[in-house]
Amino acid sequence: TSLGVNEPDFSAMDNDGLGNGRLWRLIFGFVFSLSVNRCAGYILKDCRISNGNAICSANKLRAVPRGIPASVKTVDLAVNKIAAIRVGDFVNHTVLAQLDLKRNNISRIEKGAFAALRSLQKLNLNNNRLAQLGDFFEGLSNLTELRLTSNSITTVIPSSLKPLMNLTVLDLSFNKLRHLTNVHYAIQHLPNLRYLFIKKIDITIFRSWELTNITVGPAYLDLSQNNIDVFAISADVFQNLTWLNIGGAPRKRKLICEIGEGTGLKRLTTLDIGGLHLERKDAAALFRSVNFSLSTLRMNAMKRNLRELLNMSCTIPTLTQLQLRGNRLQLLDSTLLRLCSSVTELDVANNRMQNIFSDAFRALQGLKSLTLSQNRLSSVPPAVRNLTKLLELDLSFNNISSLGCDDFAELRKLRVLGLYRNYISTINLCVFKDLTNLQVLKLQTNRITKLNGVFTRYLPNLRQLKLDENRITTIEKGAFEGLRSLQNLSMQRNELQKLESGSFVGLTMLTDILLPSNQIEETEITAGVFNDLINLRRLNLLDNRIKYRSSSALPEAPFSRLSQLETLAMAGQHGRGRSQLPRNFLQGLSNLLIFDMRNAQIVSLHQDTFKHTPSLQKLDISSNELTDISPRMFDPIHNLQSLYISRTSLRSLDFLKEANLTKLEFLQARRNQYSVITVEQMASLPSLVYLDLQGNGFLCDCDNSWFLQWMNKTPTQVYDAYNFVCNYPLNLKGMKLLDLDIQSCSVDVGFIYYVSTTCAILLFQLTAFTYHFLRWQLAYAYHLLLARLYERKYRDRQPNCLYDAFVSFNAHDEDWVYRELLPKLEEEQGWRLCLHHRDFEPGKPIMDNITEAIYASRKTICVISRKYLESEWCSREIQVAGFRLFDEHKDVLILVFLEDIPIWELSPYYRMRKMVNKRTFLSWPRAAQCTELFWEKLRQALQSTDNADGELLLLTVEDKG
Ligand SMILES: *[C@@H]1O[C@H](CO)[C@@H](O)[C@H](O)[C@H]1NC(C)=O
Numbered sequence: 014t015s016l017g018v019n020e021p022d023f024s025a026m027d028n029d030g031l032g033n034g035r036l037w038r039l040i041f042g043f044v045f046s047l048s049v050n051r052c053a054g055y056i057l058k059d060c061r062i063s064n065g066n067a068i069c070s071a072n073k074l075r076a077v078p079r080g081i082p083a084s085v086k087t088v089d090l091a092v093n094k095i096a097a098i099r100v101g102d103f104v105n106h107t108v109l110a111q112l113d114l115k116r117n118n119i120s121r122i123e124k125g126a127f128a129a130l131r132s133l134q135k136l137n138l139n140n141n142r143l144a145q146l147g148d149f150f151e152g153l154s155n156l157t158e159l160r161l162t163s164n165s166i167t168t169v170i171p172s173s174l175k176p177l178m179n180l181t182v183l184d185l186s187f188n189k190l191r192h193l194t195n196v197h198y199a200i201q202h203l204p205n206l207r208y209l210f211i212k213k214i215d216i217t218i219f220r221s222w223e224l225t226n227i228t229v230g231p232a233y234l235d236l237s238q239n240n241i242d243v244f245a246i247s248a249d250v251f252q253n254l255t256w257l258n259i260g261g262a263p264r265k266r267k268l269i270c271e272i273g274e275g276t277g278l279k280r281l282t283t284l285d286i287g288g289l290h291l292e293r294k295d296a297a298a299l300f301r302s303v304n305f306s307l308s309t310l311r312m313n314a315m316k317r318n319l320r321e322l323l324n325m326s327c328t329i330p331t332l333t334q335l336q337l338r339g340n341r342l343q344l345l346d347s348t349l350l351r352l353c354s355s356v357t358e359l360d361v362a363n364n365r366m367q368n369i370f371s372d373a374f375r376a377l378q379g380l381k382s383l384t385l386s387q388n389r390l391s392s393v394p395p396a397v398r399n400l401t402k403l404l405e406l407d408l409s410f411n412n413i414s415s416l417g418c419d420d421f422a423e424l425r426k427l428r429v430l431g432l433y434r435n436y437i438s439t440i441n442l443c444v445f446k447d448l449t450n451l452q453v454l455k456l457q458t459n460r461i462t463k464l465n466g467v468f469t470r471y472l473p474n475l476r477q478l479k480l481d482e483n484r485i486t487t488i489e490k491g492a493f494e495g496l497r498s499l500q501n502l503s504m505q506r507n508e509l510q511k512l513e514s515g516s517f518v519g520l521t522m523l524t525d526i527l528l529p530s531n532q533i534e535e536t537e538i539t540a541g542v543f544n545d546l547i548n549l550r551r552l553n554l555l556d557n558r559i560k561y562r563s564s565s566a567l568p569e570a571p572f573s574r575l576s577q578l579e580t581l582a583m584a585g586q587h588g589r590g591r592s593q594l595p596r597n598f599l600q601g602l603s604n605l606l607i608f609d610m611r612n613a614q615i616v617s618l619h620q621d622t623f624k625h626t627p628s629l630q631k632l633d634i635s636s637n638e639l640t641d642i643s644p645r646m647f648d649p650i651h652n653l654q655s656l657y658i659s660r661t662s663l664r665s666l667d668f669l670k671e672a673n674l675t676k677l678e679f680l681q682a683r684r685n686q687y688s689v690i691t692v693e694q695m696a697s698l699p700s701l702v703y704l705d706l707q708g709n710g711f712l713c714d715c716d717n718s719w720f721l722q723w724m725n726k727t728p729t730q731v732y733d734a735y736n737f738v739c740n741y742p743l744n745l746k747g748m749k750l751l752d753l754d755i756q757s758c759s760v761d762v763g764f765i766y767y768v769s770t771t772c773a774i775l776l777f778q779l780t781a782f783t784y785h786f787l788r789w790q791l792a793y794a795y796h797l798l799l800a801r802l803y804e805r806k807y808r809d810r811q812p813n814c815l816y817d818a819f820v821s822f823n824a825h826d827e828d829w830v831y832r833e834l835l836p837k838l839e840e841e842q843g844w845r846l847c848l849h850h851r852d853f854e855p856g857k858p859i860m861d862n863i864t865e866a867i868y869a870s871r872k873t874i875c876v877i878s879r880k881y882l883e884s885e886w887c888s889r890e891i892q893v894a895g896f897r898l899f900d901e902h903k904d905v906l907i908l909v910f911l912e913d914i915p916i917w918e919l920s921p922y923y924r925m926r927k928m929v930n931k932r933t934f935l936s937w938p939r940a941a942q943c944t945e946l947f948w949e950k951l952r953q954a955l956q957s958t959d960n961a962d963g964e965l966l967l968l969t970v971e972d973k974g
């Protein structure tokens with residue numbers, strides 16, 4: 014904005030500076046705009062892919078990492094420990110446009126290492142250890158910018174840069190090239206070179222013909238910080254040179270200029286001869302060669318005869334920008350600049366000036382920009398009053414403590430006024446009364462305690478007001494009422510405690526307000542305060558003391574009229590105790606896109622918190638002690654794209670499963686305790702492209718095998734996955750999650766087939782074998798088992814006995830049962846009997862029927878004949894009844910033999926044999942003579958209740974044998 018800043022800005026790749034305008038970007042994080050590239054991702058080791066850029070910087074890498082996706086446009090490998098670039102490091106990167114390798118230890122580059130990079134346009138190798146410019150640039154035919162500053166290059170192989178036929182920028186500064194021939198070797202085959210930087214390459218003699226004989230040559234030549242003794246230019250070279258810097262040398266010796274007549278500095282517009290000691294005749298030769306072309310002259314920190322040099326140079330009629338920094342002028346009198354009438358931009362910063370004569374600028378009637386910063390002025394010098402054409406005035410970094418009513422009296426055209434870094438404590442209303450065109454006023458870093466109504470009337474065109482780092486405690490009602498064009502108001506780092514209702518009245522054009530690092534409490538954020546800011550887009554209240562004690566609704570929401578607000582930053586609220594957010598806090602913010610509530614000591618969020626902000630895209634609630642989040646909280650904000658929940662004590666990501674976050678692309682959840690990531694959680698985020706789980710301790714067992722597999726195949730980029738460590742089980746603590754062997758977790762289908770087929774075959778053989786040799790034993794065991802199963806089923810729901818006895822018999826013996834047994838027992842003795850054919854429920858499985866009948870009866874009478882023993886059902890009845898005996902200690906079984914069967918024939922019916930041996934049976938054939946006794950014994954048997962072992966009643970009709 015001020016003098017002589019015409020030089021090109023090539024610093025894009027190493028731009029570290031922080032402009033004022035970047036504050037918002039800084040505060041709200043680079044990541045909001047991060048629309049991550051879908052096609053690249055996965056779990057790239059040591060790099061992060063964002064927006065088509067691979068960022069692998071500051072990672073202590075010793076080699077170029079493998080697997081950087083071929084689709085990326087830029088690769089940043091700066092600040093690592095890479096020692097060599099090898100063939101194979103960049104094989105597939107045919108679309109790569111920028112490669113940053115600065116600040117590594119690169120001492121060797123293999124021939125052909127860059128051969129595949131045919132789209133590469135910018136290559137930065139600054140601050141490495143290359144000693145020679147060798148022939149390793151083959152293939153870089155599209156390269157336009159090559160930076161090699163601060164290596165140790167001493168030699169250049171003559172055609173090393175020949176492949177770079179499109180190179181326009183070459184920076185070889187800070188190498189020990191020592192002789193221009195080396196530079197000549199480097200540039201001789203670069204027809205398109207326009208910018209040549211050879212700062213401090215230890216040359217002492219510059220003779221143009223040693224560099225080049227071609228007439229066109231570069232347009233920008235930086236030779237600064239070389240200790241040049243001789244500067245010689247022959248005719249007809251550098252015909253395009255517009256920018257030349259030969260200054261900046263810490264030298265004491267004289268510079269001898271040998272400028273050929275009619276030579277080619279004819280187009281030079283910018284010349285820097287800062288710090289040089291030039292004799293009159295040399296200076297005259299130099300200035301003569303640029304007469305009628307030069308517009309910008311920098312003579313900073315000149316060693317001698319500044320006045321003489323000024324008197325010469327100011328005769329150049331085209332000179333408009335003059336920079337005279339660091340010349341220890343101390344005072345500026347009317348003679349120094351008397352010939353500089355064409356100058357419109359003057360920079361006399363850093364000259365220890367305490368005094369400026371009131372007619373010092375009399376000759377400079379066309380002055381538009383004046384920089385007086387970094388001097389020792391204690392008041393605004395009266396000399397500036399007459400500069401009626403002035404557009405910009407910089408008085409920053411002086412000792413000004415007060416401003417007078419007439420200080421800026423005539424500066425009606427002034428647009429930018431810099432008064433920052435002074436000692437101003439009070440300003441009166443009259444000070445800015447004539448600055449009707451002022452657009453930017455910088456008053457930061459002073460000692461202002463009160464606004465004193467200074468902004469209530471004048472400055473109708475002010476767009477930007479900076480009041481940061483003062484000591485303002487209160488904004489009174491209407492304090493900014495006169496600033497009807499104000500768009501940006503910045504009051505960071507004051508001591509603001511009090512905002513009065515109507516503090517911002519009149520600021521209807523305001524779009525940005527910065528109030529971070531003050532002492533504002535929640536009681537000041539009342540409904541009235543912000544109501545006037547109807548055009549506000551960004552409100553920053555970072556680092557204040559806004560803490561609510563309860564989440565209940567406020568009587569009136571504080572931002573209810575800010576419907577245009579897009580960003581609300583409230584991170585870092587401090588003060589004692591925990592905090593809540595009133596559930597209607599965001600009411601009215603229907604266009605809110607970003608809400609930052611990081612580190613505000615919030616302990617819970619009501620599920621209605623975001624009911625009024627349907628447009629929300631980015632939500633940052635990191636670093637709060639939230640133990641729980643209701644998934645319902647996300648219902649109104651289904652457009653959410655970025656969610657930050659790092660350091661929130663949330664124990665799992667399960668809330669995602671129920672939240673409708675189908676558009677979420679970015680999730681940062683660092684340093685929580687998510688030990689297991691499940692398929693359901695990730696399935697609920699179908700749009701996710703970037704997942705950052707850094708610093709969680711993972712469970713290293715099969716529970717995470719899905720997560721491990723997913724990471725390897727998902728298009729979602731899982732940031733830093735290579736550094737995920739196991740936290741549990743203890744024996745694996747500290748191991749890398751990705752090193753976990755999950756082979757054993759997934760079962761091999763082929764193996765299952767093999768095992769099951771083998772088992773089936775073996776089983777079949779076994780069955781065949783047993784059937785053949787052991788079928789009877791098996792059949793018995795089988796029935797035993799079935800009987801046991803059924804018995805278990807019925808044991809517990811034993812109904813009250815429906816029958817006195819269940820009669821089990823074979824169809825062959827039906828005759829006897831119906832003619833003899835039934836009439837006797839049912840009609841004569843009055844028992845209720847259950848008979849197979851009569852009482853079984855039709856349709857029910859026969860086994861169920863039998864078992865039910867046995868359990869529904871007090872006793873079971875088995876009518877045994879040879880046929881009965883051959884029938885499988887009958888023997889099962891005996892067994893079920895047998896189990897009842899065994900389990901309930903109830904002898905329910907009454908055996909009635911219709912035939913004499915020798916004991917040995919009973920042998921498969923093991924239980925029965927035991928009973929027969931114990932003589933607890935009745936034999937019909939043997940009772941043939943006295944049937945009455947037989948029926949009486951049967952009656953007794955039926956009558957008896959519990960006789961555990963059947964010994965109490967001797968049921969034998971007659972003793973055996
Ligand atoms: C080289 O750059 C030009 C313009 O920047 C571009 O059109 C061309 O496609 C590039 N060549 C390659 C091989 O990428």
Ligand SMILES: *[C@@H]1O[C@H](CO)[C@@H](O)[C@H](O)[C@H]1NC(C)=O
Nearest residue numbers: 197221222223224225226227
């Ligand atoms: C330029 O020409 C001069 C004289 O003809 C010669 O000595 C010098 O080597 C040439 N320089 C280059 C860089 O070719």
Ligand SMILES: *[C@@H]1O[C@H](CO)[C@@H](O)[C@H](O)[C@H]1NC(C)=O
Nearest residue numbers: 300301304325326328329330
């Ligand atoms: C530039 O040219 C003008 C007009 O011819 C002349 O008066 C002036 O002295 C010249 N300046 C220098 C530095 O040669």
Ligand SMILES: *[C@@H]1O[C@H](CO)[C@@H](O)[C@H](O)[C@H]1NC(C)=O
Nearest residue numbers: 648651652672673674675676
């Ligand atoms: C989830 O959000 C989408 C829009 O993003 C909507 O179409 C869908 O109905 C929502 N589903 C539920 C269950 O709310």
